[in-house]
Amino acid sequence: MRFLAANFPPEEADVVILGIPFEATETWRKGPALAPDAIRYASDSVESFSAIFGEDLANLRVGDAGNLGLPQVLDEALSSIEKAVFSYLRRGQKVLVLGGEHTITLPAFKAACSAFGEVQLLVLDAHSDLRDEYLGLRVSHATVTKRCSEIASRVVLVGARSFYGGEFDLLKMGKVSLASVQNFTSYLEQGMPIYLSLDLDVLDPSQCPGVTNPEPGGISYWDVIEIFRKLKGEFNVVAMDIVELAPPYDPSSVSAVCAAKLAIEGIIALWGSK
Numbered sequence: 416m417r418f419l420a421a422n423f424p425p426e427e428a429d430v431v432i433l434g435i436p437f438e439a440t441e442t443w444r445k446g447p448a449l450a451p452d453a454i455r456y457a458s459d460s461v462e463s464f465s466a467i468f469g470e471d472l473a474n475l476r477v478g479d480a481g482n483l484g485l486p487q488v489l490d491e492a493l494s495s496i497e498k499a500v501f502s503y504l505r506r507g508q509k510v511l512v513l514g515g516e517h518t519i520t521l522p523a524f525k526a527a528c529s530a531f532g533e534v535q536l537l538v539l540d541a542h543s544d545l546r547d548e549y550l551g552l553r554v555s556h557a558t559v560t561k562r563c564s565e566i567a568s569r570v571v572l573v574g575a576r577s578f579y580g581g582e583f584d585l586l587k588m589g590k591v592s593l594a595s596v597q598n599f600t601s602y603l604e605q606g607m608p609i610y611l612s613l614d615l616d617v618l619d620p621s622q623c624p625g626v627t628n629p630e631p632g633g634i635s636y637w638d639v640i641e642i643f644r645k646l647k648g649e650f651n652v653v654a655m656d657i658v659e660l661a662p663p664y665d666p667s668s669v670s671a672v673c674a675a676k677l678a679i680e681g682i683i684a685l686w687g688s689k
Contacts, residue, residue, distance in 0.1 A: 416452055416455045416456060417455065417479045418432050418454070418455045418458050418477075418479045418513075418675075418678070419455075419458035419459055419461070419463050419472065419675070419679070420463040420471075420472040420473040420477065421472075421477040421478055421479035422473070422477070422478070423476045423477060423478040424478055425478035425479065425480040425503075426478075427476070427478065428476050428477055428478030428508060429475065429476040429477070429508060429509060429686065430475065430476065430477045430478070430508065430509045430510070430511060430682055430686050431477075431478050431479075431480050431503045431508050431509070431510050431511070432477065432478070432479045432480065432511045432513060432678075433480045433481075433482075433483060433499065433500070433503070433510060433511070433512050433513070434451030434452065434455070434480075434481060434482035434483065434512075434513045434515075435451065435482070435483050435485070435496055435499075435512055435513065435514055435515040435519050435523075436448040436449070436450070436451050436452075436482050436483075436485070436514075436515060437485055437492060437496065437514065437515040437516055437518065437519050438515065438516050439489050439492065439516070439518065440489075440516060440518055440549075440552055440554075440555035440556050440557075441516055441556060441627055442549075442550065442555075442556075442557070443627060443628055444626075444627045444628065444661050444663075444664055445627070445661065445663065446627065446660075446661035446662050446663040446664065447514055447515050447516045447627060447658065447659055447660060447661060448515070449662040449663070450513065450514060450515060450658075450659075450660035450661070450662060450671075450674075451482055451513040451514070451515065452482070453660060453662040453665070453668070453671045454513050454657070454660065454671055454674045454675050454678065455479070455513075455675075456668075456671070457668055457671035457672045457674065457675040458675035458678070458679070460668075460672055460675075461672060461675060461676050461679065463679065465679065465680055465683045465684075465687075467640060467644075467680060467684075468643075468647070468680065468683045468684050468687060468689065469689055470683045470687045470688065470689050472679050472682060472683060474688075475682065475683070475686070475687060475688065477682060480503075483495065483496065483499050489554070493518075493521065493522040493554070494522070496519055496522040496523060496526075497522035497523070497525050497526045497529075498526075499526075500512065500522070500523045500526035500527070500654065501526035501529050501530055504526055504527060504530035504531070504653065504654065505529075505530050509652075509653060509654065509655075509685070509686045510523075510653075510654040510655075511654075511655050511656070511657070511678060511681070511682060512654070512655070512656035512657070512658075513656075513657055513674075513678070514656055514657065514658035514659065514660075515656075515658055516556045516627070516658060516659060517540070517544065517556045517559050517612070517614050517658045517659055518554060518555055518556050518559050519656065519658060520536075520538075520559050520560075520563060520610075520612045520656055520658065521554060521559050521562050521563055523610070523654060523656055524536060524563050524566070524567070524610050524612075525566065526654075527608065527610045527653055527654050528566055528567075530653075531608040531653060533568040533607055533608075534567065534568060534607070534608045534609070534610055534653070535567060535568045535569045535570070535571070535603060535604060535607050535608070535609050535610070536560075536563050536564075536567045536569070536570045536571070536609075536610050536612065537571050537573070537599070537603065537609055537610070537611045537612070538560055538563075538570065538571070538572045538573070538612045538614070539573050539574050539611075539612065539613045539614060539617040539634075539639065539642065540560070540572065540573075540574060540575055540612070540614040540616065540617050541574060541575060541576055541577050541614065541616040541617050541628070541629075541630035541633055542557070542575065542577045542578075542614070542616070542628065542630065543560060543572065543575050543577070543578050543579070543582045544556065544557055544558060544559050544560035544561065545558075545560050545561045545564070545581075545582035545585055545591065546558050546561060546579060546581070546582070547561055556627075556659075560572065560591070561582075561585070564585070564590050564591050567590075568604075568607060569590065569591075569592070569602065569603075569604075570590060570591040570592070571591075571592050571594050571599055571602045571603060572591060572592065572593050572594065573594050573595065573596060573599050573617070573634075573642065574596075574617035574633060574634045574638075575593060576630060576632055576633070577628075577630050596634060596638045596641055596642060599642065599645075600645050600646075600649070600650070603650060605649060605650055605651075606651070607651070608651050608652075608653045609646070609650055609651060609652045609653065610652075610653065610654050610655070611646070611652050611654070611655040611656075611681075611685075612655070612656050612658065613639070613655065613656065613657045613658070613677065613681075614626075614658050614659045615657065615658070615659050615660055615670065615673070615674060616628050616629055616630055616633070616659055617633055617634055617639075618633045618634060618635070618636065618639070618673070619631070619632065619633035619634065619635060620633065622635060622636055622673065623636075623669075623670045623673045623674075624664070624665070624669070624670060625660060625661055625662065625664045625665025625666075625668075625669070625670030625671065626659050626660060626661055626664070626670065627659050627661045627664075628659070636673060636676075636677070639677055640680060640684075643680055643681055643684035643685065644684065646684070646685060647684045647685065652685045652686075655681055655685065657674050657677065657678055657681075660674050
């Protein structure tokens with residue numbers, strides 16, 4: 416199964432789509448391991464042309480590398496993800512990762528840091544994910560932004576509305592900034608590479624219900640498009656992930672279609688020729 420219009424051999428593509436069906440630390444609703452192929456399947460139901468950004472995905476050099484095979488041991492799986500993403504970034508390719516649970520952002524972000532040095536992280540997420548530990552794990556979907564903040568130049572978090580309370584001391588230290596759709600660019604440095612992580616639960620559940628941890632009151636699909644629009648041509652986004660789709664809780668496939676459409680719009684906006 417191949418993502419819509421991703422017709423180039425991955426080794427020759429400018430943009431590589433990589434599925435990472437990783438699911439090891441989820442604590443409520445399950446299913447992200449099924450998400451990469453669900454998004455690919457859903458992509459066949461939409462058009463490859465973006466009326467918003469005026470370009471067709473089919474005219475870009477996009478390749479689908481399939482799904483990464485992962486070891487069963489957590490640390491080994493994370494290492495495999497990091498090596499795979501780094502192998503593309505070091506060749507100058509852009510990478511769109513289809514998760515998978517949000518934990519995959521950590522090894523993929525580490526790969527970006529290895530390839531580019533200083534990298535800033537822009538996270539669209541309903542949850543802060545800034546716990547130092549969760550259920551005995553220092554690396555999990557609930558700690559991923561905290562772990563990334565330890566190696567990131569800066570972290571900008573948009574759409575967060577679920578907090579455990581203890582993260583506000585970290586926010587006061589200035590390494591992590593809470594921002595809005597309207598002002599997030601003021602926290603970013605234009606010349607520094609950006610890794611963009613899109614947790615689908617950032618969207619209001621009325622628009623994208625099939626996620627692992629839906630949270631009322633989210634931003635809209637059009638808000639995410641506006642974020643793409645503000646990044647386009649102004650900031651150097653080197654990699655992006657889309658995570659936390661839960662196909663078992665998406666019987667209508669509307670959430671998978673939303674993910675596929677955002678993948679198309681994101682690739683065209685961030686890495687298109689126009």
